[in-house]
Amino acid sequence: MIKNLKPAIMLTILLLLLLGFAYPFVLWGIGQLMPEKSTGSPIIQEGRITGYENIGQNFTDEKYFRGRPSAVGYNAASTGGSNKGPSNPDYLAEVQARIDTFLVHNPDVKKENIPSELVTASGSGLDPHISPQGAYVQISRIAKTRNINEEKLKELIRNNIEKPLLGLFGTERVNVLKLNIALDKLK
């Protein structure tokens, strides 16, 4: 037994050094060549980090475009989805309540124009995106609160649409944080 254990233990130690230590350090070194990317692309405004490009934020203020509902309230230190099943009655009541709330805050919007991602929680709870439709549907509210021309907002959204990869693969989407930063700069 001891005779068999010794090579196994030695090999484990050596592999640990290679795979648990040297390998992450090689990647860490490569990351140092791209300091911004390897820290997750922070957005820096007035000298402090206001967020990360890919980490969604909670927008509750009427003057901002809202992102998706989050099961964890956009808590980026403890993330997750709702894990509610598609037929769960409590869950369906919650979605219905989100639709009703949305209609109260956006009285000009017809129910059939609300896209589902605005009333369903994302998997990570940090989804930074909504669909272009999810942004367009909020225009009338923002135009009123901010006193901006609706056409101007439409153009802002159009400029912020992220196309599918090479125009061929994936979804069309809008990054809510970037959109709101651009919105603040408008006027």
Place this chain on the structure above:
Amino acid sequence: MTTEITGILLIFGLAVAMAIPFGKYISRVYKGEKTFLDFMSPLENLFFKLSGIDPEAQWDWKQNIKAMLTINFVWFILGMIILVSQGVIPLWNPDGIPAMEPTQAFNTVVSFLTNTNLQHYSGETGASYFSQMFFIMFMQFVSAGTGMAALALLFKGLANKSGNELGNFYNLLVKSCTRILLPVCVLIGTIFIFNNMPMTFGGATQVITLQGDTVNVATGPVAAMIPIKELGTNGGGFFGPNSTHPFENPNYVTNIVENIAMLLIPISMIFALGFYLNRKKFAYMIFWVMTAGFLMLAIPAVVLELQGNPAITEMGIRQDMGSMEGKEVRIGSAASAFWGIANTVISCGSVNSMHDSWTPLSGMFAMLGMQLNAFYGGVGVGIINMFVFIIIAVFIAGLMVGRTPELLGKKIEAKEVKIAILVAVAHYIFILGGTALAVYIYNTTPEAAETLKWLNNPSNHGFSEMLYEFTSASANNGSGFEGLGDNTPFWNISTGLVMLLNRFIPIIGPVAIAGYLSQKKYIPESAGSMRIDSPIFGIVLFSVIVIIGALIFFPVLALGPISEFLLMIK
């Protein structure tokens, strides 16, 4: 929607296109032929010398299995020590994460030892950077290496015309890591960092958001762990919600690369088998059987998720993007469903959407992928599982046509068939028995919903949560219907044991069969031999897998997802 479909076609096409040359490369590595990574050999030789291992020593199947179990035992002890003491290890723990509770540590250690990665903890709050790098990521390499080395033993056993030498487990393990896993991981990791995946040892950062809220954002050395998570079909994420997390899967490019990485080795191994044995037709037969099974599950799941949740359609809103609960906008429904099925047929189990929130039948297809456990499969163990079904199919086909069952010039006899059936049945017993036990406990506990707090969803869907957990544990998959409150001693210990048993039984059994076959007399194939590389045998093989699986699992699936579906559309 069209661009979502082209996205998944791209993923699958690239994965298969790369798998053929990569399979050839893997076969050369295991045969010990020249490869362009031969500059690694001084390092490998140093490892062997310091460990006192003779890499050229040829062992029979028993000696190889003994070596595999010994080193796995060492890893188990190492893992237990690291996880229950992570709170007091001063290195790489900037967020001060405390020690793991013992049953949770047991479950976690077994889970990474067995390449399952069923995570009953959440990465950002439950494991320090030290544990993530020194145990979890390390195990993701070596548990994948173990499965691949076991398959290499099987290759050798099938290639042998006589003798009982299957090669050297330690040699194959080290080469799987240094020649296959490590170089590809460095390459993929670089792509990930380039796409904004964090690679930092600084702790969580405080952020004051645009609206003025204060938020802590967890980061870490993510880009080191994610390559091996996918390439080694491990699936255990750095963060709790796995590849839905924007740091773990920042954009559509990383989604494509991660999805290809998990498909790459399982598909390559099919072609590696063909190159190793010099039987390309046999490999193509396996490829088509596996691909047919995969597509049979993936296509309906993609269609169903794109259609959206019928209960939400009823509320009168738009579902252009499909069923979006638990999914991310940058990934979309199609790529989420495709990834989910790829991840369940392969024993990877990383998720880029929450399977618990999938529409009922898609959830069923995910479970079937793990229950049938024969399409692509995990690195190494995928082909090993398929080998079990091949033995059974050869036996059944032999009975049907009245010929002696033969595989690659070797007679299949009672001993081999018995082992194969035992291995196949063990998987079914673990899933059904485990679920039955959980349901029994749930039903006999007074006020179960409040006292146990297991289920996040009522009725049939709650049942599916328990069924999924045991299915995932037994298939060494690791994904979950994560609504299940699974961090309790019952779930930690029961699924821990299932993972352990159904990791090593399906490796030891088939390697033993390969050992027995290797020693048998070689009978050259003649006009009278059964052709196992023909499409007809492919159909027999496919039927064996699907019919056995369907018969065994239809009743439980009827109680879970099928009932839920029927009640939703009533």
